[in-house]
Amino acid sequence: MMSDELLIVDSIKKYFPLRTGLGxxxxxxxxxxxxxFAVKRNKVFAIVGESGCGKSTVARMILKLLTPTDGNIYFKGHNTSGFDRHAIKEFRQSVQIVFQDPFASLNPRMRVIDTLSEPIKIHKLAPKNEIKNKVVHLLKMVxxxxxxxxxxxxxxxxxxxQRICIARALTVSPELIVADEPLSALDVSIQAQIxxxxxxxxxxxAISMIFISHDLKVVHYISDEVAVMYMGKIVEMADTEDLFTSPKHPYTKLLLSSAPKIRVKEARVASQESKLKKPNSKLMTDVPTPVNIPLGCSFHPRCPEKFDPCDSSTPELKNLNGRLVACHRY
Ligand SMILES: Nc1ncnc2c1ncn2[C@@H]1O[C@H](COP(=O)(O)OP(=O)(O)OP(=O)(O)O)[C@@H](O)[C@H]1O
Ligand SMILES: [Mg+2]
Structure with missing residues (x-):
């Protein structure tokens, strides 16, 4: 029987070296x-979290655009780090990406017909005289x-x-689409259409999707499962309905309160709040970064529910009635 899990991500890490002074x-x-985490066949797996929490880095490791510092990624049971050239070519067909900025990801000098027929030619997916029909069919689909x-x-x-980018992803009949903030560059009125x-x-x-977003409303609408990331780690993971009906982690609750209204004393917390609403603002100067991660639970400086152990011991992800939560409250 075919395994239910198309992609398995196993304890992956990515550490970037920082430039430090001599000595x-x-x-x-x-x-x-x-x-x-695991992405099941025909399901949408969402990754949510504020800017800088590591979402795109996870995506780039899955897509083999970045090599993990540690850990493994399995696609249909095979470790992607061991792929030879042939396996990589197949993988590049099976796994497609849709980026945030549909303009930057299209070649400005290529007509739509060329953009969409190129992958069909590369992967020899249709005889020459059928390519145009296939492209027109894809255009209609989107x-x-x-x-x-x-x-x-x-x-x-x-x-x-963005429709053209989605059509391009579909040209090769992928099994997995990784969509990294596919809506955030679009007008709100257009977001719903896409x-x-x-x-x-x-x-x-029959497609699986990894849908990356900082917008929980969007995720609620499209995903089957959600992982909430904070500073490089998953802090809560659950079926979408469970997560939305009863969020457990204080950070999930914070993200869910539509207008985050935590009383903030520290300016850096405030700046991170505004970052939540405007992902591209440049207010992040004093926010804790993945360089100086707070001791204990990395969320504790912002947590309204923190208590004794939180600033000294790191909570592990625990199974709580079928969902995972990393919080000392549970
Ligand atoms: N190539 C790199 N070299 C050094 N640091 C990097 C590199 N790529 C990402 N980072 C850092 O890793 C952290 C996670 O970045 P990442 O792009 O994965 O975040 P993100 O969750 O996708 O954020 P956003 O919502 O803004 O897209 C950030 O602190 C970022 O500055
Ligand atoms: Mg990103």
Whole structure:
């Protein structure tokens, strides 16, 4: 029987070396520090958390764009670190990415027909005389029409460009799509349309998805399971409905309170709050970074529920009625 789990991420870490002065001890930025989860077939797995918590680094390790410092990633039971050239080519077909910025990820000098037929040619997925039909079919799937074929990326709106990127991901009939903040560069009015499109794709094709976002509303709508990340670690992981009906980790609760209203004394906490709403703001100067991770639970300086052990001992992820929570309260 085919395993239910398409992708298994096992205790992956990514430490980036920091430039330190001569004679200073080597320092590491622990961008991802022991993350494990599994993505099931035909399911959407969401990763949520504030800017800098390590979401994209996890995605880049899964996509083999970055080598983990430690840990393993298995795709259909095979360790991706051991792939030879042939296996990598197959993997690059099976796993596709949709990025945040649909403009930067399209070649401005390529017409839509070329952008969409290129992967079909590379992977020899259709005979030459059928490529155009296939491309038109894909365009229709993402809500565009045939007259897009001979146009260039700049002739489209942001939402339309993201549709083109999604169509490009679909050209190779992938088994897994990694969508890293696919909505955050789009106008709010367009976000719902693209979300509906992804929802349709999920329903109609046998595809798994890793959906990365800082927006919990979006995640609620599209995902089956959610992992909440904080400073390089998963602090809570649960079925989406469970997570939304009864969040356990204080950080999850903070993310869920639609307008975070924690009373903040320290400016750095306030700046991180505003970062939550505006992911691109540059207010992060004094926020704890994955370089100086607080002792004990890394969330304790912001936690309204902290008590004795929190500033000295690190909570492990514990199983709590079928979900995982890393908090001394449980
Ligand atoms: N190549 C790199 N070299 C050094 N540090 C890096 C590198 N890539 C990422 N980092 C750092 O690792 C941490 C995690 O970054 P990452 O991009 O994974 O966060 P993220 O959760 O995707 O954030 P965002 O929501 O802003 O996209 C950050 O502190 C970032 O500065
Ligand atoms: Mg990111």
């Amino acid at each position: 200073q001890p080597k320092q590491w930025l622990k961008a991802v520090d022991g993350v494990s 809500g565009l029409t045939e007259d897009a074929l001979n146009r260039y990326p700049h002739e489209f709106s942001g939402g339309q460009r 979300l509906n499109l992804l929802q349709d794709i999920k329903r109609e094709s």
